[in-house]
Amino acid sequence: MTPKDETALAEAIRDAKGPLRITGGGTRPYGRPVVGEALSVSKLSGINLYDPGALTIVVQAGTPIKTIEAALKKENQRLPFEPMDHRALLASKGEPTIGGVVAGNISGPRRISVGACRDFLLGVRFVDGAGNVVKNGGRVMKNVTGYDLVKLMCGAHGTLGVLTEVALKVLPDVACASTVVIEGLDDARAVAAMSAALGSPYEVSGAAYDPINGQTMLRLEGFANSVAYRAESLGRVLEPFGQTSVVEGKDSAALWTAMRDVTAFADRVGDVWRISVKPTDAAALFAHLGVDAAQYDWGGGLIWALVPEGSDLRSRIGDVKGHATLIRASEATRAAIASFHPETPAVGAISKGLRDKFDPRGILNPGLMT
Numbered sequence: 001m002t003p004k005d006e007t008a009l010a011e012a013i014r015d016a017k018g019p020l021r022i023t024g025g026g027t028r029p030y031g032r033p034v035v036g037e038a039l040s041v042s043k044l045s046g047i048n049l050y051d052p053g054a055l056t057i058v059v060q061a062g063t064p065i066k067t068i069e070a071a072l073k074k075e076n077q078r079l080p081f082e083p084m085d086h087r088a089l090l091a092s093k094g095e096p097t098i099g100g101v102v103a104g105n106i107s108g109p110r111r112i113s114v115g116a117c118r119d120f121l122l123g124v125r126f127v128d129g130a131g132n133v134v135k136n137g138g139r140v141m142k143n144v145t146g147y148d149l150v151k152l153m154c155g156a157h158g159t160l161g162v163l164t165e166v167a168l169k170v171l172p173d174v175a176c177a178s179t180v181v182i183e184g185l186d187d188a189r190a191v192a193a194m195s196a197a198l199g200s201p202y203e204v205s206g207a208a209y210d211p212i213n214g215q216t217m218l219r220l221e222g223f224a225n226s227v228a229y230r231a232e233s234l235g236r237v238l239e240p241f242g243q244t245s246v247v248e249g250k251d252s253a254a255l256w257t258a259m260r261d262v263t264a265f266a267d268r269v270g271d272v273w274r275i276s277v278k279p280t281d282a283a284a285l286f287a288h289l290g291v292d293a294a295q296y297d298w299g300g301g302l303i304w305a306l307v308p309e310g311s312d313l314r315s316r317i318g319d320v321k322g323h324a325t326l327i328r329a330s331e332a333t334r335a336a337i338a339s340f341h342p343e344t345p346a347v348g349a350i351s352k353g354l355r356d357k358f359d360p361r362g363i364l365n366p367g368l369m370t
């Protein structure tokens with residue numbers, strides 16, 4: 001089913017006789033496989049309101065990210081949270097949509113400096129599992145009364161409701177971006193260097209480490225003179241870790257696109273896991289796991305790990321605090337191994353209560369997050 005508007009979507013959900021598999025651009029096939037009729041929001045597309053002066057944009061859920069970014073670029077603005085494009089990593093097609101980004105709380109390297117997708121979400125409209133249209137939030141900050149369903153829907157992966165419209169805060173784009181690079185550090189020293197950079201006053205907007213190329217990367221953004229001054233100053237801060245170099249312009253942007261989209265694993269055989277941990281635990285955990293390859297983002301707080309097909313990496317993490325999400329694997333592996341980290345009993349009880357409330361028939365992406 002591909003409803004043409006919100007009213008038709010509500011009717012389709014209200015009249016559904018069984019489970020529904022919610023789809024948008026079709027670029028992120030992960031989570032437990034959902035058995036049910038496909039329900040696409042791809043026709044709910046378009047920008048309903050864009051006020052550059054108020055740094056606000058309101059768009060329908062099926063709107064492609066490229067459409068939004070093109071409109072923002074004309075006004076020298078951007079989505080602050082730098083959403084990942086999964087197509088290369090997952091060998092998927094289609095177009096990433098804003099509904100999928102919000103449903104998954106998809107955020108890229110800049111999250112460490114500005115926040116995640118949910119931090120820029122102002123309002124939502126969605127259809128719950130009973131076919132009711134629900135609106136929460138608004139077009140300005142601090143406009144939420146009662147339950148904050150805006151944050152609740154962000155990261156729910158369509159299990160509580162089907163998004164139809166989202167309102168987002170945007171930010172001005174930057175004039176210049178450069179990357180300070182240190183070569184040849186091991187994992188522990190790379191994490192220490194990233195921590196030193198992030199603790200400096202030089203406003204690092206990205207901190208990543210690529211063991212494959214042996215590069216530790218620190219991104220600086222802003223006006224050209226400011227970026228040049230901060231790059232030089234950051235180089236002095238990082239002197240204990242080795243000599244630095246500066247990558248500028250398109251070459252700098254390419255480094256961060258590759259890091260954001262994990263393209264280093266795109267053509268390599270194996271499953272891909274996404275592990276969130278304290279940066280200080282990252283190097284020891286990587287050594288303990290013994291994975292085929294890895295890359296670090298968010299100053300070491302996010303590890304992308306490549307492992308042999310069918311490996312249950314979560315069972316090898318042990319007592320390290322954090323969580324692991326299976327992002328790329330065969331359908332058989334995703335059916336056998338929970339893609340999302342198991343919830344504690346207390347959190348699980350809250351999740352069940354929410355699903356019972358918003359999807360009493362259990363028809364929206366059932367089992368996806370179990």
